[in-house]
Amino acid sequence: QVLLVQSGAEVKKPGASMKLSCKASGYTFTSYYIHWLRQAPGQGPEWMGIINASGGSTTYAPQFLGRVTVTRDTSTNTVFLELNSLTSEDTAVYYCARTGEEWVAFDIWGHGTVVTVSS
Amino acid sequence: IVLTQSPGTLSLSPGERATLSCRASQFISRDSLAWYQQKPGQAPRLLIYASIDRATGIPDRFSGSGSGTDFTLTISRLEPEDFAVYYCQQYDRSPRTFGQGTKVEIK
Numbered sequence: 001q002v003l004l005v006q007s008g009a010e011v012k013k014p015g016a017s018m019k020l021s022c023k024a025s026g027y028t029f030t031s032y033y034i035h036w037l038r039q040a041p042g043q044g045p046e047w048m049g050i051i052n053a054s055g056g057s058t059t060y061a062p063q064f065l066g067r068v069t070v071t072r073d074t075s076t077n078t079v080f081l082e083l084n085s086l087t088s089e090d091t092a093v094y095y096c097a098r099t100g101e102e103w104v105a106f107d108i109w110g111h112g113t114v115v116t117v118s119s
Numbered sequence: 120i121v122l123t124q125s126p127g128t129l130s131l132s133p134g135e136r137a138t139l140s141c142r143a144s145q146f147i148s149r150d151s152l153a154w155y156q157q158k159p160g161q162a163p164r165l166l167i168y169a170s171i172d173r174a175t176g177i178p179d180r181f182s183g184s185g186s187g188t189d190f191t192l193t194i195s196r197l198e199p200e201d202f203a204v205y206y207c208q209q210y211d212r213s214p215r216t217f218g219q220g221t222k223v224e225i226k
Binding site for chain 1: 151153155161162163164165168169174206208210211213214215216217218219220
């Protein structure tokens with residue numbers, strides 16, 4: 001069974017950083033891409049970035065450049081999302097999702113991680 | 120690419136037909152358009168990719184159509200489990216973008 005299991009909910013102060021994880025199982029990790037997306041309450045999902053699980057190359061959405069880093073650990077089949085300088089506008093559910101090629105639809109999603117940024 | 124979905128809310132009864140629209144601000148090449156279903160507290164689920172192809176395990180009452188800038192998701196006969204929010208998404212160019220969603224609610 002193909003699964004993406006994400007880390008637990010987090011509460012952060014404004015200005016802090018966060019690091020979320022997404023552990024893949026049930027398929028060949030390095031044959032796919034992993035994306036990070038987020039969804040604020042009442043909004044559609046917003047794409048943040050992508051990592052090639054094989055070579056580790058990344059691309060980020062322009063609005064997150066300089067503030068986001070996506071990495072992967074092939075020994076544990078895990079992808080990480082780091083986001084710095086958090087504000088209340090970063091409060092959202094964060095999802096990882098898989099694609100078989102770079103430019104195709106997201107076929108498998110993680111269950112999501114709730115992140116709350118509040119003073 | 121900005122995706123505009125209409126209507127915002129669709130109030131229908133089980134057994135009725137649902138027609139959801141997604142309009143793109145720019146031409147989407149290679150029919151790089153997907154539809155997802157999302158229920159409260161759950162992640163989105165892929166229904167349709169490449170505008171017309173059903174994802175694995177998706178019932179044939181779901182169908183997609185369209186090309187260029189105008190796309191449609193049709194649910195031929197609504198089942199109780201189909202009441203949810205539906206999003207379109209383009210993966211033609213970066214950044215990948217989603218519409219704001221259409222909520223299909225029970226009338």
